[in-house]
Amino acid sequence: MAATTGSGVKVPGNFRLLEELEGGQKGIGDGTVSWGLEDDEDMTLTKWTGMIIGPPRTIYENRIYSLKIECGPKYPEAPPFVRFVTKINMNGVNSSNGVVDPRAISVLAKWQNSYSIKVVLQELRRLMMSKENMKLPQPPEGQCYSN
Amino acid sequence: MAENGESSGPPRPSRGPAAAQGSAAAPAEPKIIKVTVKTPKEKEEFAVPENSSVQQFKEAISKRFKSQTDQLVLIFAGKILKDQDTLIQHGIHDGLTVHLVIKSQNRPQGQSTQPSNAAGTNATSASTPRSNSTPISTNSNPFGLGSLGGLAGLSSLGLSSTNFSELQSQMQQQLMASPEMMIQIMENPFVQSMLSNPDLMRQLIMANPQMQQLIQRNPEISHLLNNPDIMRQTLEIARNPAMMQEMMRNQDLALSNLESIPGGYNALRRMYTDIQEPMLNAAQEQFGGNPFASVGSSSSSGEGTQPSRTENRDPLPNPWAPPPATQSSATTSTTTSTGSGSGNSSSNATGNTVAAANYVASIFSTPGMQSLLQQITENPQLIQNMLSAPYMRSMMQSLSQNPDLAAQMQNPDTLSAMSNPRAMQALMQIQQGLQTLATEAPGLIPSFTPGVGAPGSTGSGGPTGPTVSSAAPSETTSPTSESGPNQQFIQQMVQALAGANAPQLPNPEVRFQQQLEQLNAMGFLNREANLQALIATGGDINAAIERLLGSQPS
Numbered sequence: 001m002a003a004t005t006g007s008g009v010k011v012p013g014n015f016r017l018l019e020e021l022e023g024g025q026k027g028i029g030d031g032t033v034s035w036g037l038e039d040d041e042d043m044t045l046t047k048w049t050g051m052i053i054g055p056p057r058t059i060y061e062n063r064i065y066s067l068k069i070e071c072g073p074k075y076p077e078a079p080p081f082v083r084f085v086t087k088i089n090m091n092g093v094n095s096s097n098g099v100v101d102p103r104a105i106s107v108l109a110k111w112q113n114s115y116s117i118k119v120v121l122q123e124l125r126r127l128m129m130s131k132e133n134m135k136l137p138q139p140p141e142g143q144c145y146s147n
Numbered sequence: 148m149a150e151n152g153e154s155s156g157p158p159r160p161s162r163g164p165a166a167a168q169g170s171a172a173a174p175a176e177p178k179i180i181k182v183t184v185k186t187p188k189e190k191e192e193f194a195v196p197e198n199s200s201v202q203q204f205k206e207a208i209s210k211r212f213k214s215q216t217d218q219l220v221l222i223f224a225g226k227i228l229k230d231q232d233t234l235i236q237h238g239i240h241d242g243l244t245v246h247l248v249i250k251s252q253n254r255p256q257g258q259s260t261q262p263s264n265a266a267g268t269n270a271t272s273a274s275t276p277r278s279n280s281t282p283i284s285t286n287s288n289p290f291g292l293g294s295l296g297g298l299a300g301l302s303s304l305g306l307s308s309t310n311f312s313e314l315q316s317q318m319q320q321q322l323m324a325s326p327e328m329m330i331q332i333m334e335n336p337f338v339q340s341m342l343s344n345p346d347l348m349r350q351l352i353m354a355n356p357q358m359q360q361l362i363q364r365n366p367e368i369s370h371l372l373n374n375p376d377i378m379r380q381t382l383e384i385a386r387n388p389a390m391m392q393e394m395m396r397n398q399d400l401a402l403s404n405l406e407s408i409p410g411g412y413n414a415l416r417r418m419y420t421d422i423q424e425p426m427l428n429a430a431q432e433q434f435g436g437n438p439f440a441s442v443g444s445s446s447s448s449g450e451g452t453q454p455s456r457t458e459n460r461d462p463l464p465n466p467w468a469p470p471p472a473t474q475s476s477a478t479t480s481t482t483t484s485t486g487s488g489s490g491n492s493s494s495n496a497t498g499n500t501v502a503a504a505n506y507v508a509s510i511f512s513t514p515g516m517q518s519l520l521q522q523i524t525e526n527p528q529l530i531q532n533m534l535s536a537p538y539m540r541s542m543m544q545s546l547s548q549n550p551d552l553a554a555q556m557q558n559p560d561t562l563s564a565m566s567n568p569r570a571m572q573a574l575m576q577i578q579q580g581l582q583t584l585a586t587e588a589p590g591l592i593p594s595f596t597p598g599v600g601a602p603g604s605t606g607s608g609g610p611t612g613p614t615v616s617s618a619a620p621s622e623t624t625s626p627t628s629e630s631g632p633n634q635q636f637i638q639q640m641v642q643a644l645a646g647a648n649a650p651q652l653p654n655p656e657v658r659f660q661q662q663l664e665q666l667n668a669m670g671f672l673n674r675e676a677n678l679q680a681l682i683a684t685g686g687d688i689n690a691a692i693e694r695l696l697g698s699q700p701s
Binding site: 021024025026027028030031032034035036037038040048049050051053056062064066067 | 183190220244245246
């Protein structure tokens with residue numbers, strides 16, 4: 001298996017991420033978040049992309065938010081590093097580069113190793129529906145952070 | 148080759164053995180794969196060739212989901228699938244799920260809104276010819292602002308609804324929020340010309356089915372609409388946003404003052420539910436409780452209640468008269484509603500709505516008025532009596548004939564006089580005295596000019612005839628210092644009053660004995676001011692203290 005997989009992968013260590021990738025591809029969940037490897041050739045399973053579909057009846061409705069998620073070597077013991085690619089105006093997200101402040105998002109601040117990328121994305125989506133966020137004025141659709 | 152063919156190594160574990168073989172086979176034959184497409188609401192399975200492009204996939208999807216391909220956004224593993232990609236490129240295999248988002252047209256990105264937006268972003272003048280037809284044709288326009296809504300809807304700047312009425316409503320919401328826009332629109336000569344055409348406006352208003360319903364329920368409103376004077380003034384007011392704002396403020400001020408007296412709030416509420424609410428509803432839900440709309444869109448009603456209020460106040464500094472008309476529109480007794488109807492029609496005779504509106508609030512805010520209102524609410528029968536009094540008609544007629552009276556009403560002296568409960572008491576005494584005089588010495592009355600402008604001079608003493616008659620000559624001296632119109636007006640008023648029988652104002656001092664003592668103990672030594680404040684607030688000490696503190700500088 002490893003041989004056919006390809007050149008010297010560290011894959012075996014990251015069973016969790018593998019499971020998550022599979023989950024992302026199979027589209028488990030309610031279809032409002034999606035995630036997958038940023039680069040399918042990435043054997044380190046560190047760089048992921050996520051997608052959140054803006055919840056209805058909020059200002060984010062009908063928008064699709066793209067995110068970059070980096071799972072560090074200590075994942076899942078340590079939380080991933082999450083960054084919005086699509087511009088968004090939301091509490092806990094740095095408005096200039098889209099970085100999600102881990103101290104502001106509860107799942108990141110109180111990370112548990114049972115959490116996953118799916119959980120992070122779903123939590124961010126849930127926060128979009130919160131009263132404090134759901135009406136924040138948003139930048140025009142389709143804009144991305146420059147970094 | 149295996150890793151190239153597959154999305155990546157990781158999915159391998161789940162179908163490791165098959166991967167090696169399947170991957171080899173996959174690129175060679177266009178295998179049909181089943182891909183599940185999942186939206187937040189639905190899930191469908193699609194069988195497509197493995198090597199199809201995303202575009203083809205979308206076409207298949209659009210048929211099933213009944214949308215257009217450009218409305219579809221496909222997401223797989225956190226990436227948006229672009230049309231020119233292939234499914235394989237993203238590693239979409241048999242049994243995997245792709246997320247679908249169907250973009251609806253709400254958001255600005257909808258292209259179908261472009262035509263209306265493009266038309267809108269042109270100068271409003273360009274769009275106004277179009278708007279001319281639309282307000283009249285679309286029955287769902289809220290009147291008043293309906294026409295503007297039509298205009299404004301076409302000049303909507305980037306509003307994202309395709310539905311015209313939605314567009315309109317959004318525009319109106321924006322208008323509500325943005326007075327500058329309103330001003331701009333108002334200044335548009337076309338708008339002004341349209342607004343200044345009462346017939347057109349009436350047509351527009353009548354065209355609204357809700358308005359029609361409202362009219363059926365409340366015939367007074369049709370009176371308003373059919374009266375060209377009122378319409379004209381309404382339109383004038385509507386045309387001038389500054390004036391409208393001021394009127395709004397006045398109205399709000401008056402209403403808020405009304406609230407502060409015990410019975411007043413109920414009266415206000417009734418007034419609102421009976422008159423304003425249907426008007427506002429007729430002006431569509433967006434305007435809900437929007438006071439701006441109540442002036443702009445249901446300005447007729449605003450004017451309607453105001454003329455009834457103001458007109459009745461004009462001829463009669465008599466504190467009871469104006470609120471009966473107001474209260475009659477508010478209170479639920481049937482007689483009062485007919486009274487207000489007649490009040491409206493008679494008020495229409497005078498052309499003073501605008502000027503009247505401006506000092507409506509000031510009059511309303513006088514404590515005398517408020518105490519009167521209190522009385523009114525306590526005694527609905529009083530209103531009926533008041534209204535049926537023929538003198539009211541005569542007063543209004545006299546006022547209409549004498550525009551000076553209206554000006555005189557704004558005389559601060561009059562207001563201050565009215566605000567003094569003792570002055571009102573004195574007036575009552577005069578009235579009674581006049582009655583006595585009328586029976587005993589009819590010849591004396593025409594030359595009788597009691598001074599309204601002499602507040603405290605009469606004192607609050609016993610309301611006996613002799614006292615009044617003795618006070619009367621003393622009062623004749625005071626008005627000589629006042630202006631001519633004042634005297635005339637007073638004369639007329641008193642003459643009219645002479646025929647009526649007004650109930651006695653319960654002595655406020657007695658009622659507020661306890662509160663007065665408290666205020667005294669607190670250090671408010673001005674007994675008169677205390678009394679006034681207590682009367683104004685209906686015995687509420689805290690409010691009275693605030694009034695006293697607020698009025699000290701003045």
